[in-house]
Amino acid sequence: MSPDARPADAVSDAVAAAFRDERAIVLATLIRQVGDFQLAEDAVQDAFEAAVTVWRRDGVPANAGAWITTAARRRAIDRLRRNRSVADRAERLAELTRLDAPGWEPSMDEDSTIVDDRLRLVFTCCHPALEMPARVALTLRALGGMTTGEIARAFLVAEPTMGKRIVRAKRKIADARIPYRVPADEDLPDRLRGVLRVVYLIFNEGYAAAEGERLVREELCDEAIRLGELLCRLMPDDAEVWGLLALMLLHDARRAARVDPSGRYVALEAQDRSLWDGDRVGEGLAKLERAVRLRRPGEYQLQAAITALQIQAPDAEHTDWAQIAELYGALGRLNPSPVVELNRAVAVGLAAGPAAGLELLEPLLTDPALERYQPLYAAHAELLSRAGDAEGAAGAYERAIALSANDVERAELERRLRALR
Amino acid sequence: MSQYMFLVYEEEVEPAVQAEREQQLPMFVELHRSLREAGLLVGVQRLHSVQSATSVRVRDGETEIVDGPFAVTKETLAGYYILECADLDEALQQAARLPMAPWATIEVRPIMAADEWLRVAREAGAELPDEAVEDLA
Numbered sequence: 001m002s003p004d005a006r007p008a009d010a011v012s013d014a015v016a017a018a019f020r021d022e023r024a025i026v027l028a029t030l031i032r033q034v035g036d037f038q039l040a041e042d043a044v045q046d047a048f049e050a051a052v053t054v055w056r057r058d059g060v061p062a063n064a065g066a067w068i069t070t071a072a073r074r075r076a077i078d079r080l081r082r083n084r085s086v087a088d089r090a091e092r093l094a095e096l097t098r099l100d101a102p103g104w105e106p107s108m109d110e111d112s113t114i115v116d117d118r119l120r121l122v123f124t125c126c127h128p129a130l131e132m133p134a135r136v137a138l139t140l141r142a143l144g145g146m147t148t149g150e151i152a153r154a155f156l157v158a159e160p161t162m163g164k165r166i167v168r169a170k171r172k173i174a175d176a177r178i179p180y181r182v183p184a185d186e187d188l189p190d191r192l193r194g195v196l197r198v199v200y201l202i203f204n205e206g207y208a209a210a211e212g213e214r215l216v217r218e219e220l221c222d223e224a225i226r227l228g229e230l231l232c233r234l235m236p237d238d239a240e241v242w243g244l245l246a247l248m249l250l251h252d253a254r255r256a257a258r259v260d261p262s263g264r265y266v267a268l269e270a271q272d273r274s275l276w277d278g279d280r281v282g283e284g285l286a287k288l289e290r291a292v293r294l295r296r297p298g299e300y301q302l303q304a305a306i307t308a309l310q311i312q313a314p315d316a317e318h319t320d321w322a323q324i325a326e327l328y329g330a331l332g333r334l335n336p337s338p339v340v341e342l343n344r345a346v347a348v349g350l351a352a353g354p355a356a357g358l359e360l361l362e363p364l365l366t367d368p369a370l371e372r373y374q375p376l377y378a379a380h381a382e383l384l385s386r387a388g389d390a391e392g393a394a395g396a397y398e399r400a401i402a403l404s405a406n407d408v409e410r411a412e413l414e415r416r417l418r419a420l421r
Numbered sequence: 422m423s424q425y426m427f428l429v430y431e432e433e434v435e436p437a438v439q440a441e442r443e444q445q446l447p448m449f450v451e452l453h454r455s456l457r458e459a460g461l462l463v464g465v466q467r468l469h470s471v472q473s474a475t476s477v478r479v480r481d482g483e484t485e486i487v488d489g490p491f492a493v494t495k496e497t498l499a500g501y502y503i504l505e506c507a508d509l510d511e512a513l514q515q516a517a518r519l520p521m522a523p524w525a526t527i528e529v530r531p532i533m534a535a536d537e538w539l540r541v542a543r544e545a546g547a548e549l550p551d552e553a554v555e556d557l558a
Contacts, residue, residue, distance in 0.1 A: 084540060129475040129509055131488035168472055172488075175473035176531045179508040187510075 014060040015051050022065040023048070023145050026072050028117035032180060033096055034076050036086045037124075037170045041142075043079055047071035073100055118143075119182045119234050126195040127178050134169035135198050136205075141166060143230065144223045154220050155205065192235070196244050196300065199227045203248050207255075221252055232287075242291035243301030249284030250307040253277040265406060269316045281311055302331045321351035338367050346379050354387040374403040378413060390420045424463060428498065433470065443545030446538075450549060450556045457556070466503075466558050467538050469531045477513055477529060479522040486513060491528040499525065503532070 023044060030040040047068050061067040077096050080089060125138040133155075140146045146154070152162035172178065183191040206220030228245035235241050257275035260266050288304045306327045313319035328344035342364055349357020361380055370376045381396035397417040404410040434442070456462035474490040502519070506512040509529070516527040533541075535558040539549060 085537065128486040129488055129513065134488070171470075172473045175469040176475065176529075177508040179510050183510070 011052065011056045011060060014055060014064060015048060018051065018064040018068055019048055020145055022068050024121070024143050025114060025118065026065070026069050027142060028121040029069070029114065030072055030076055031124075032117055032120060033073070033092065033099070034080060034086065035088060035092055035180070036083075037142075037173050037180075038167075039079050039083060039086060040072075040076060041170070043076035044068075044072045046075040046079075050075075070100070115234055116182065118230070120180045122195055122231070122234070123182055123191060124173060124178060124180050126191075126198045127173075128191070128194055129176065129178060130169050130172065132198075132201070134165055136202055137162060137166050138169050139198055139227065140202065140223060144227060146219075146223060150219070154217065192238065192240070195231070196240060199224050199231065200244060200248070200300070202227070203251070207251055218255070221248070221255065224248060225252060237294065239291045239294035239296040240298040240300050242287050242294070243298055243304050246284045246288035246291060247300050247304035247307060249280055249287060250304055250311060253280035253284060253311070260408075265408060267409070267412075268310060270412075273315075276311070284308070285312075297330065297334075299331060299335050302327050302334070306331075319350075321347045325351050338364055338369050339373075342370070342373075342376055342379060346382075349379075349383050349386070354383045357383045358387060372403055374400050374405075374409075377403065381413075381416070385416075385420060394420055426501075440545040443542045444547045446542035446547040446553075446557075447549055450553045453558075454556045464558075467533045469533050471530075473531050475509065475513060475529045477516040477522065477527045478525075479517055484513075484517040484522075490530075491526040493526065496526060 026047075027040060027044050030043060031037055034040050034043070050071055051064075051068065055061070073096055077093065077100065080086060080093050080096065083089075086092065121142055122139075125142050126135050130138070136155075137151055140151050140154075141148065148163050148166060149159050152159040155162065182188070202220055203224035206217040206222075206224065225245070225248050228241075228248055231241045232245055254268075254271060254276050256277070257271040257273070258266055266272075284304070285308055288301065288308055291301045291304070306324050309320050309324050309327075325344055325347035328340055328347055332340045332344060341360070345357050345360035345364065348360055358380075361376075361383060364370055364376060365380065377396045377400035381393045381400060384396055385393035394417060397413055397420070401410055401413045401417070404413060453462060453465060471490050476487045476489065476491045478485045478487075499521070504512060504515055506515065509531075512529050516522065516529050519525075519527060521527075535554045538557055539551075539554050543549065
């Protein structure tokens with residue numbers, strides 16, 4: 001008997017919706033209960049497979065999440081009975097069986113337990129003892145709900161490679177006993193910074209893809225923003241969590257303007273501002289405000305504040321460069337880096353005149369870390385030209401042109417070089 | 422009398438080949454028993470696969486944690502510690518406290534419990550009684 005196409009589609013949609021909305025929550029709780037990442041994931045997978053058949057036969061249940069939770073728990077009990085390698089197996093089985101008994105009601109603090117479980121999963125997936133690509137993959141799979149195939153495509157690697165990476169990470173979690181818990185207070189700031197780094201890396205992986213593979217990569221930006229929103233719900237008292245979400249939203253608002261119709265990258269000053277997503281900008285500014293109210297400055301908030309000033313100005317000329325220079329100064333004190341210092345020099349040059357900018361830029365010209373960094377020479381040329389040193393500017397433009405890897409960018413530099421003469 | 426440490430190096434192999442190796446566990450049990458009877462065996466433990474390794478270094482006062490085994494060929498094995506810890510976090514924390522952590526690399530590898538060693542071998546087809554655990558480690 002083949003099921004009628006229409007109800008089958010409705011069932012598939014319901015299963016897909018439950019997968020998107022409920023999977024990570026069910027998984028997070030089940031991992032704690034069974035004490036084994038792989039086993040919990042297999043049980044949740046079983047439950048979704050069962051849902052396809054059972055819901056088609058009996059109809060979609062009113063509370064799909066509850067149905068999946070119960071089904072996954074029962075599959076976990078079955079799997080735990082067969083699998084002898086899980087630590088504290090007997091206790092775990094007893095606990096799961098108790099939870100499965102008829103008449104057991106979830107307690108009042110169910111919501112806070114769900115939050116705690118999801119936080120545990122965040123910190124386990126982003127554990128520093130896992131290599132970065134594994135953290136990214138696990139986070140996307142366990143918290144973001146992307147399939148292994150989707151993650152593999154987004155990172156342009158073969159699906160079996162990505163599959164192995166995820167399996168290996170889960171094995172390490174089990175064998176090395178990477179704990180499933182929120183870190184102690186003294187470790188929390190450090191570990192949270194690690195989590196934010198994973199999320200921002202996912203965002204940048206999507207955002208930096210200026211050419212080709214664009215549609216797939218946008219999915220990564222969306223997923224990173226969803227993760228950022230989740231972290232804000234889970235840790236609403238941390239300013240940097242809001243700062244990161246603000247930063248991602250403000251970048252994302254300019255997504256459409258960053259690439260021209262032929263797929264090439266467009267720099268901020270040259271972007272068509274009418275293509276910016278005003279709602280997204282508003283959202284980003286609101287999150288930034290929320291972050292700032294917590295009065296705990298951090299690098300993501302500073303970067304978001306810089307981006308906000310650039311976005312809110314009508315054009316480059318009317319931008320508050322003095323304020324931006326100050327924010328770069330604060331960013332450099334928090335996280336010293338020659339690239340931040342270069343950005344500060346550029347902002348100071350625009351705020352206080354080319355001589356002040358050149359003074360800050362001078363030491364960077366001998367920094368070996370920036371020796372082949374094209375933006376340094378482009379900025380140097382710009383400042384020299386404004387200071388009236390056409391000859392020096394021409395030399396710096398030539399150096400920048402030689403280091404440029406992007407056609408559009410190179411054409412722009414060549415145009416500026418010609419304008420000097 | 423002097424004590425000697427035997428460090429065992431092996432290549433990771435395909436599951437089928439690994440299963441054949443696991444099946445040889447009775448030979449280990451027999452060897453350990455005879456070494457113990459002869460009063461020669463001080464200790465023996467199997468480590469979890471290198472995939473579960475984490476390396477810890479302290480440089481400029483900062484603890485660096487890296488996924489994977491220690492891989493700088495200029496450095497050579499200088500000693501070992503075995504600690505009983507609640508989980509990997511505690512183990513990494515203790516590793517960073519070692520006085521040599523500022524110049525050395527500490528590879529943190531979980532030890533496979535004797536009953537797990539036995540279970541893995543049995544799953545691969547080795548036939549051994551429960552008491553074999555006593556002789557393994």
